[in-house]
Amino acid sequence: MSFYRAYVQRLSKGIHTIPVDLEAIAAANNIFLKEDDSEGYSGMLLVVNDMALISLKSSIRESTRKRFTIAHEMGHFTLPDHLTKDKNSFQCSDGDLNNFGRNKNKESEANLFAAELLMPDDLFRKKVMLSDPSKELAYSLAKEFDTSLTATCIRLINFKADYALICSENSRVKWFYKGEQFPYYLGTDIGSPLHPSSYASVLFKTGRTAEEFYDVPTETWIDDHRFKKSASLLEMTFGLPGYNQALSFLYVDNNSNEDDEDDEDGYGVGLTGYPSFR
Ligand SMILES: [Zn+2]
Incomplete structure (x- = not known):
């Protein structure tokens, strides 16, 4: 099992619907979701005691981008060494959410976690194994997993x-x-x-x-x-x-x-x- 898969399973607590039910996963982990008008970030995670809050910039247009942002913040919540005793919050920009660099840092790790949470390895692999990348494939996967075309195509490259x-x-x-x-x-x-x-x-x-x-x-x-x-x-x-x-x-x-x-x-x-x- 991959590193990210193991942490996704820890978070998802047996919730395995497709598209992934982020609200149910948030509820199962005492994570509150809300939107606000902040221009300072696209997504924010704040953890105080055992309560966590994920806040999204309300002007994000597409539900798929909102979902990716929530999944990214869930990555910061779940992955080791993201939250520490000196750091209980993340404020993430568009640039952070587009960071798929091969150089490991916390933002690219949170994006890889989000991709694994929203497009689980085993299910996604089955869907793409026998097909070459195509517009039809990208659209049908994006619809099935409720993800943006961009995130879906990036995920495709992991398997192609x-x-x-x-x-x-x-x-x-x-x-x-x-x-x-x-x-x-x-x-x-x-x-x-x-x-x-x-x-x-x-x-x-x-x-x-x-x-x-x-x-x-x-x-x-x-x-x-x-x-x-x-x-x-x-x-x-x-x-x-x-x-x-x-x-x-x-x-x-x-x-x-x-x-x-x-x-x-x-x-x-x-x-x-x-x-x-x-
Ligand atoms: Zn981030």
């Missing part, structure tokens, strides 16, 4: 470790998250403009999505001399409704140019109107 995920906003890279087996360096920096050859860039310019994986030139996303000539870089991109954001999945097909002589002819099928990238 040879993929990378990039979130862009207003034609710029907002963040990226590589699976542990994605083999190459990305040539993108946070805040940098999207490469014009990317389907993400096309989406911002034309509103068109690329909801299957299509070839893009390597330099669109990758800056790594180890990239093999025989390999192809594939991108799938869809937009996030209500935000000016796109999610792009990347995958490297290491054999595509060796065994598929018709590759160039088949390029871009079904995407009439797209610019030619070669």
Whole structure:
């Protein structure tokens, strides 16, 4: 059992519905939930004696983001060494809630806990094992687990470790998250403009999505001399409704140019109107 799974089970006390019933779990742990107008944080945890309070910024629009924020604060409540005798509260910003860095700190730990609480390893794994990442899969998982598309796609990368995920906003890279087996360096920096050859860039310019994986030139996303000539870089991109954001999945097909002589002819099928990238 994973580290996070063990602590999730300690908190959830046998409550195993999907979507996860956070109110029931809060009640079972003497945690009170409330919303307030604070602009100082997105989520807050305060523990006094045996009583805990999780407070959410009331202006968070989506219920899925509220759920993730509650789950994150429950992480601070549950994980070892988060609450100490000198620290009985956390105030967490949007940045903290988006921190999925591989470098361990308390914020990224609370996010990993939240992902495990809301999208339990065993159930999620079963749902994704036989499928490649797709917009349909992301939407159906987000609906089933009552999680945001973004959190769902990040969780997908935990199980599809040879993929990378990039979130862009207003034609710029907002963040990226590589699976542990994605083999190459990305040539993108946070805040940098999207490469014009990317389907993400096309989406911002034309509103068109690329909801299957299509070839893009390597330099669109990758800056790594180890990239093999025989390999192809594939991108799938869809937009996030209500935000000016796109999610792009990347995958490297290491054999595509060796065994598929018709590759160039088949390029871009079904995407009439797209610019030619070669
Ligand atoms: Zn936090």
